[in-house]
Amino acid sequence: MANYVVRFGLLRQLGEFSAKQGTEYTRASSVIVRTDRGLEWGEILCEATERTREYLGSTGNPGRIVREVSPDDERQRDEAHRREQGFFAKARDVISGRGLPMQLVDVEQVLGGERVVFYYNSEARIDFRDLVKQLAAELNTRIEMRQIGIRDEAKLLADYGDCGKPVCCNTHLREMPPVSMKMAKLQKASLDPNKISGRCGRLKCCLRYEYDVYEEHRQELPGVGKWVVTKAGKGRVLALEILARKVLVNYEDDRRVLVDAVDILTIVGGGKPAAEPVTPADTAGGQAAESPN
Numbered sequence: 001m002a003n004y005v006v007r008f009g010l011l012r013q014l015g016e017f018s019a020k021q022g023t024e025y026t027r028a029s030s031v032i033v034r035t036d037r038g039l040e041w042g043e044i045l046c047e048a049t050e051r052t053r054e055y056l057g058s059t060g061n062p063g064r065i066v067r068e069v070s071p072d073d074e075r076q077r078d079e080a081h082r083r084e085q086g087f088f089a090k091a092r093d094v095i096s097g098r099g100l101p102m103q104l105v106d107v108e109q110v111l112g113g114e115r116v117v118f119y120y121n122s123e124a125r126i127d128f129r130d131l132v133k134q135l136a137a138e139l140n141t142r143i144e145m146r147q148i149g150i151r152d153e154a155k156l157l158a159d160y161g162d163c164g165k166p167v168c169c170n171t172h173l174r175e176m177p178p179v180s181m182k183m184a185k186l187q188k189a190s191l192d193p194n195k196i197s198g199r200c201g202r203l204k205c206c207l208r209y210e211y212d213v214y215e216e217h218r219q220e221l222p223g224v225g226k227w228v229v230t231k232a233g234k235g236r237v238l239a240l241e242i243l244a245r246k247v248l249v250n251y252e253d254d255r256r257v258l259v260d261a262v263d264i265l266t267i268v269g270g271g272k273p274a275a276e277p278v279t280p281a282d283t284a285g286g287q288a289a290e291s292p293n
Contacts, residue, residue: 004065005052008033008042010108011155014056014174016048017063030069039066039112041077080109091118091135102126105148106156115142121153151176154200161198168205179203183211217242221261227268230259
């Protein structure tokens, strides 16, 4: 029995699902899967392997692929999307009428019709028990309220990033990695919040992608302010070009030369540790100053 990695649900979750004996699927095939929420629409990504299991982590008992999508399933999905618009408008009116401090973000009806999930964000804890009862009675279905963060909101609503490609949180990212201003500074990115913030208003997730490489190379270079000896003489390190593995050296005769790391004969000492490369200002205003998960 083959297992496959499937992307499913409005939040585009990843999971391992088992297929019926003798059934094979190709990448990008649309399938109906059964999860703990009921029947859901899914997309085949690849066959499950030890490597994919290591990436996904422990998923417990895998879900099951029920069948390949049929024309009837497509009609049901289109009808569900139309109903969701009405559900969203109704819930928004009820929330407004009750004066609840919460923002409705999106709504999802599980394909099998077993439940309707409302996604919202709020800065305060919400007692929505009466809200759920009212919505369940008026919509005649099981209601689930799910609080999400600002990054999850972007995952639901955002389309393309500044790079011109679909946003990472809505494609390949399984978890939102923590991103800090230190990562932007180390990569000498602009510290303008408008330029390094994603659709969620927080620091872009892509700032983390190359951080480990930058950090590894940085540790192999002398820190800013260190005195070094090269074939051309002795000088002080002014700045680092980390990916190029070069340092800007100010020699004793005031020459400033970009020197390859391999041309540095010895490090004399002094100055700041390598952990503090020359960068623009250490602070930046706005929400991009720090981006915890």
